[in-house]
């Protein structure tokens with residue numbers, strides 16, 4: 001860990017009320033060929049569990065994954081605030097002063113359902129033409145995955161074609177990712193997710209870590225004493241960077257200890 005990251009973490013650990021919000025894939029969990037197989041690294045899980053048990057400390061996951069997946073795989077004990085489907089689904093039930101609108105479920109109009117059907121058809125058609133690729137269905141969208149395609153040129157071509165096909169369907173929000181392109185009939189972003197969590201939890205300091213372009217919508221909201229940590233090499237407005245999920249897990253372990261010490265000394 002660099003000295004500047006270590007200093008920044010020590011400062012954040014001393015916040016009166018801390019929000020630590022994290023992306024899932026490529027941040028807490030290393031990439032896997034089948035999205036159903038990804039799990040947080042054990043050290044990261046342990047650190048998040050420790051942080052979630054501390055006073056004046058809110059742990060949040062803000063992910064492109066459906067809320068249901070986050071509940072089952074990341075937070076079965078239901079101690080974290082969750083935002084799924086890139087900010088379109090919210091579960092704030094872990095907050096002590098529960099807001100009335102703690103859960104934001106997705107309700108699609110008939111037009112949105114029709115658009116989603118057409119996006120799914122286009123994805124399945126693409127999957128039939130690119131062996132190895134797969135579709136992942138979500139409550140308001142669908143992903144086209146190419147990680148299992150061995151030839152990077154074929155993978156790139158498949159992603160471009162899928163992007164074009166989604167662009168022809170008016171009204172979809174198209175999001176590029178790591179060997180994936182996904183679309184949604186809703187326009188929410190991770191920035192919307194973080195904004196809702198900050199409004200409900202009122203933290204003095206927010207720490208956010210993420211690896212991908214969609215995480216920048218949340219990074220953009222960080223101000224003042226907040227801390228943004230980019231995972232990996234993609235461009236970012238974050239002031240700090242780690243090499244990958246394992247280094248982030250190590251950082252989270254140190255941070256959980258720092259925060260535990262700090263909360264015992266905050267009056």
Ligand SMILES: O=P(O)(O)OC[C@H]1O[C@H](O[C@H]2O[C@H](CO)[C@@H](O)[C@H](O)[C@H]2O)[C@H](O)[C@@H](O)[C@@H]1O
Pocket residue numbers: 023024025026030031032033034035036038062063064065066136143145146147177178179180182212214
């Ligand atoms: O917001 P995130 O938590 O980073 O989720 C973004 C998308 O990640 C998932 O796909 C990525 O991870 C898969 C499992 O490691 C990998 O196979 C794939 O190549 C990656 O792009 C996930 O499947 C999507 O639903 C998320 O939207």
